[in-house]
Amino acid sequence: MVALTNLAYLLSAVLFIFAFKGLAHPRTAVRGNQMGALGMLIAVVTTLFDKHILSFETIIGGVIVGGALGAILAIRVEMTAMPQLVALLNGFGGGASVFVAGAALLEAGVLSDAPPLQLAVATVLSGLIGSVTFWGSAVAFAKLQGIRWVTDLRFGGQHLINGLLLTAAIACAVPVIMDPTNVLFYWAVVAIAAVLGLLVVIPIGGADMPVVICLLNSYSGLAASMTGFALGNNGLIISGSLVGASGLILTKTMCKAMNRSMTNVLFGVMAGGVAADEDSVYAGKVKSTSPEEVAMLLDDVRRVVIVPGYGLAVSQAQHIVRDLTNLLEARGVVVEFGIHPVAGRMPGHMNVLLAEADIPYEKMIEMDAINPTMVETDVVIVIGANDVVNPSARTDPNSPIAGMPVIDVDKARTVIVVKRSLSPGFAGIPNPLFAAPNTLMLFGDGKKAMMDLVAAIKEG
Amino acid sequence: MEGLVAGITVFVLAIFVGFEVIQKVPPTLHTPLTSGSNAISGITMVGAIMSAGADDRMMTILGFVALVFATTNVVGGFLVTNRMLQMFKRKG
Secondary structure, rough: OHHHHHHHHHHHHHHHHHHHHOOOOHHHHHHHHHHHHHHHHHHHHHHOOOOOOOOHHHHHHHHHHHHHHHHHHHHHHOOOHHHHHHHHHHHHHHHHHHHHHHHHHHHOOOOOOOOHHHHHHHHHHHHHHHHHHHHHHHHHHHHHHHOOOOOOOOOOOOHHHHHHHHHHHHHHHHHHOOOOOOOHHHHHHHHHHHHHHHHHOOOOOOOHHHHHHHHHHHHHHHHHHHHHHHHHHHHHHHHHHHHHHHHHHHHHHHHOOOOOHHHHOOOOOOOOOOOHHHHHHHOOOEOOOOHHHHHHHHHHHEEEEEEOOOHHHHOOHHHHHHHHHHHHHHOOOEEEEEEEEOOOOOOHHHHHHHHHHHOOHHHHHHHHHHHHHHHOOOEEEEEEHHHHHHOOOHHHHOOOOOOOOOOOOHHHHHHEEEEEOOOOOOOOOOOOOOOOOOOOEEOOOHHHHHHHHHHHHHHO | OOHHHHHHHHHHHHHHHHHHOOOOOOOHHHHHHHHHHHHHHHHHHHHHHHHHHOOOOOHHOOOOOOHHHHHHHHHHHHHHHHHHHHHHHHOO
């Protein structure tokens, strides 16, 4: 029976691997996700046959409450709010690990077949990582949701305090490891880790959220893996480490796209360097334009590239951008989208918004592929993006963002920048693109400006 | 001891498999990848079910909380991933 159970968990793990494999292409991805769900179903049903399970009331209750909550969240969420939802779900994963590990300590032999030392060490790790994930995700959620009292709080000695907290958590872990019946010390570790999770994410700013989300995703996987060690269950170990690996890869990709190291992001510091003075960059050189003028400009073009940023999500401009695309394509213009890896608040955020507006994925081009085409592009329209199109990353070695890969929109014949004002982006530096001779600024809210532009094109 | 070594072996090998498979996911699908892998990390549901079904009052309570968290994670994660992937599939 035990062998059969373990084989079923192995089958689940294999299905999870197929789920990830399916995600290699949009055509196979839906099937992949279904295989993942099937794997989970097999794991859950197998567990229900476990001989230790004596009553089903609580199980049924928990599944109904959780299932309903999950379904409501998944069905009702706006695509623009996807980063918040993912942060929330990450946190729930971490929270589940904390409570399962806590339960495993209560009565050795019921939940876990692992030897006492392995049980204790893995449980403590599971509680530590899980609690950091839960509370870190809660802060990330609050920030992404724009809850006002959660600000980017920075104060002196933050790293010292975090270090002390970690030391305290380890100190509380020792009694548990010596004797797993010291359950109270386990909850002390969880409580200290909670404060640590809060403090680690609080100083991190909005544009660094993609990294935070990936990292918390990775942690939720690691916590599940540690719970697997605590229970002596290979199915949990495999699934958890797959998720851990996935989060880690994305974290690395995001850091590379910002030209920053992981420690740099986590400790909330920006690279040094001196930004050029705002006045000397913009003075008298910024040209403002109108929707009518842009419409005329678009009268006689062959190739247009649209570069979206977080502002697109904020103003919900994806649908009107689709209308603009259709309008231009009807006249034989080639329209493509250039997407920077860290545009938005989570990896792939822009792609999801564009897909929601029925823009086919073939038109969403990665930064490295779109950049060589810039010289032969007639018009680039930048909507709600700033730092990711800042040419000083390439040209000014003293700039704080020097060396960060950017989309080279300045190499196109004409650049239209749709933006509310000249205010700086997250890096807090001026953008010479706005003052470039081939740039026209279309000031205003992204959605409103696009609606005016579409109207002007239809009239013209 | 053998159990632990076997566990670590599985852990390390699975991380390598994860790296190999996930590196092939294109940036376009990074959001569904995050939410989908999220759902998979809800595998702790397995432990939560065992705990919720135990004969001990405290374990049942902890198990119930864990089960609500994990089930939300699993159901929400797979459903929302499906919703997004359907949008990518629609055209193209």
